[in-house]
Amino acid sequence: MTFKAAVVGWVVLGVVLVSSMPLPAAAQELTIAAASDLNFAFKELAAEFEKTTGSHVKLSFGSSGNFFSQIQHGAPFDLYFSADIRYPQKLEQTGHAVPGSLYRYAVGRIVVWVPAHSQVAVDTRGLEAVLDPAIKRIAIANPKHAPYGRAAIEALTQLKLHDRIKEKLVLGENISQAAQFVESGAADMGIIALSLALAPPMKEAGRYWEVPPDLYRSLEQGAVIVKGSKNPEGAKAFLDFLRGAEGRGVMHRYGFILPSDAGRP
Numbered sequence: 001m002t003f004k005a006a007v008v009g010w011v012v013l014g015v016v017l018v019s020s021m022p023l024p025a026a027a028q029e030l031t032i033a034a035a036s037d038l039n040f041a042f043k044e045l046a047a048e049f050e051k052t053t054g055s056h057v058k059l060s061f062g063s064s065g066n067f068f069s070q071i072q073h074g075a076p077f078d079l080y081f082s083a084d085i086r087y088p089q090k091l092e093q094t095g096h097a098v099p100g101s102l103y104r105y106a107v108g109r110i111v112v113w114v115p116a117h118s119q120v121a122v123d124t125r126g127l128e129a130v131l132d133p134a135i136k137r138i139a140i141a142n143p144k145h146a147p148y149g150r151a152a153i154e155a156l157t158q159l160k161l162h163d164r165i166k167e168k169l170v171l172g173e174n175i176s177q178a179a180q181f182v183e184s185g186a187a188d189m190g191i192i193a194l195s196l197a198l199a200p201p202m203k204e205a206g207r208y209w210e211v212p213p214d215l216y217r218s219l220e221q222g223a224v225i226v227k228g229s230k231n232p233e234g235a236k237a238f239l240d241f242l243r244g245a246e247g248r249g250v251m252h253r254y255g256f257i258l259p260s261d262a263g264r265p
Helices: 001-020 038-052 065-073 086-093 122-131 147-158 162-168 175-184 232-243 244-252
Strands: 029-035 057-064 078-080 103-108 108-116 137-140 171-172 189-193 204-210 219-224
Touching: 001 103, 001 137, 029 038, 029 065, 029 232, 038 057, 038 175, 038 232, 038 244, 057 065, 057 189, 065 078, 065 086, 078 086, 086 219, 103 232, 108 122, 108 147, 122 147, 122 189, 122 204, 137 147, 137 175, 147 162, 147 175, 147 189, 147 219, 162 171, 171 175, 175 189, 219 232, 232 244
Parallel strands: 029 057, 029 078, 137 171, 137 189
Antiparallel strands: 078 219, 103 219, 108 189, 108 204
16 A cells, blocks of 8 residues: 555545544534523624634524423423523423523513604603503513513503503514514504613614513523533533623623522522
8 A cells, every 4th residue: 555545544534533523512503492582682692602612502582481381392402591480490390401500590671662753752651651642552572471571461550551551462472573563663662671672773763661670570580401402511601601701791781680699599
């Protein structure tokens, strides 16, 4: 065998061996199911995480309740970020989450949002602006499976407004869709997540009034590593990244109240 043939043979063998070796966790794809209020914040976080680790992050956004049901039926996610911590708590209790992985990562807030061209004085009237005659349709997330929708109903009920405007309510499948309804003009007003109101597209297109947090149950948000995750090391690394200075900085910029510690709730 010539020297050249021997070299070619070793190169081919090396390629075969390398291609058959499992990828390190950092290079594996990480699949994340995330509540829709995290849409803009997590797109930033995922981009930074990919730069740091080389992992590819696949984000799926939707309602917390729908993801909860999907994970119970075996949906192949690595991480689940819910807008209601009770969903991941239940997954941990029923064995659908990695024990000890539950993390209270933030507390969300709701706001009343109107387009910039609206004449409704939401900044002075607050939630009672829903009674304005100019408001024909009010977008909220579906309270059956979206925590932000439930928070909107609770706040309206507390102020005895719900029964007076319930016919005006337009339900989005999740809080992002509710925001899209009002941003596109399909609704005149929305009760949406502060994190979406602070995102560049909506921040530039409208104005908002923050609903006092004592009008609705605290939107404590929690995450777990899904049992059977194909990339548990990558999932843990993402949680650690979220807890770090860069992750906390992004979440704070989108209006989330952050836990004072990095432990369990």
